[in-house]
Amino acid sequence: MKEYYKYINYYGKDILKSKKVKSQKQFIQHGNVSVYDHTYSVAVLSLYLADKLNINVDEKSLVRGALLHDYFLYDWHVKDKSHRLHGYTHANTALKNAKRDFKINKIEENMIKCHMFPLNLFSIPKYKEAKILCICDKLCAISETLPIKGILVKISELKSL
Numbered sequence: 384m385k386e387y388y389k390y391i392n393y394y395g396k397d398i399l400k401s402k403k404v405k406s407q408k409q410f411i412q413h414g415n416v417s418v419y420d421h422t423y424s425v426a427v428l429s430l431y432l433a434d435k436l437n438i439n440v441d442e443k444s445l446v447r448g449a450l451l452h453d454y455f456l457y458d459w460h461v462k463d464k465s466h467r468l469h470g471y472t473h474a475n476t477a478l479k480n481a482k483r484d485f486k487i488n489k490i491e492e493n494m495i496k497c498h499m500f501p502l503n504l505f506s507i508p509k510y511k512e513a514k515i516l517c518i519c520d521k522l523c524a525i526s527e528t529l530p531i532k533g534i535l536v537k538i539s540e541l542k543s544l
């Protein structure tokens with residue numbers, strides 16, 4: 384399985400086309416990377432990792448859960464009472480929004496709800512797709528935050544895989 388972005392564009396077509404999802408291009412996630420680009424690169428890295436480690440996954444759920452895992456729809460850098468404890472609360476906010484705007488299955492629900500484990504200690508990833516997302520989200524966050532070129536593949540390179 385190569386050209387991971389083709390799987391993402393196929394399985395996540397309706398998600399990527401959505402106005403609300405596109406609005407995430409204006410919200411910064413880490414460094415100078417938008418929430419939109421962050422979730423896209425997490426989806427690519429999740430497929431890549433599952434492929435390289437020969438883990439038999441539900442690819443469609445893996446892609447959709449990854450694309451929606453940070454669907455909280457606000458700028459977390461802006462101080463506001465409604466998202467004061469962003470790190471602890473945004474997974475549940477993303478899940479609520481995802482359920483409102485898309486049809487999501489049990490695997491995708493667990494992926495979104497539990498992606499912040501172990502910060503959210505009681506939301507434990509149950510499915511292998513959720514475990515992969517949990518790892519890849521952190522790897523992408525590190526690569527977006529720290530200047531460690533060469534250790535992790537950058538998003539532009541990932542997209543061309």
Ligand SMILES: [Fe+2]
Pocket residue numbers: 452453473474498499
């Ligand atoms: Fe998150």
Ligand SMILES: [Fe+2]
Pocket residue numbers: 421425452453520
């Ligand atoms: Fe994330």
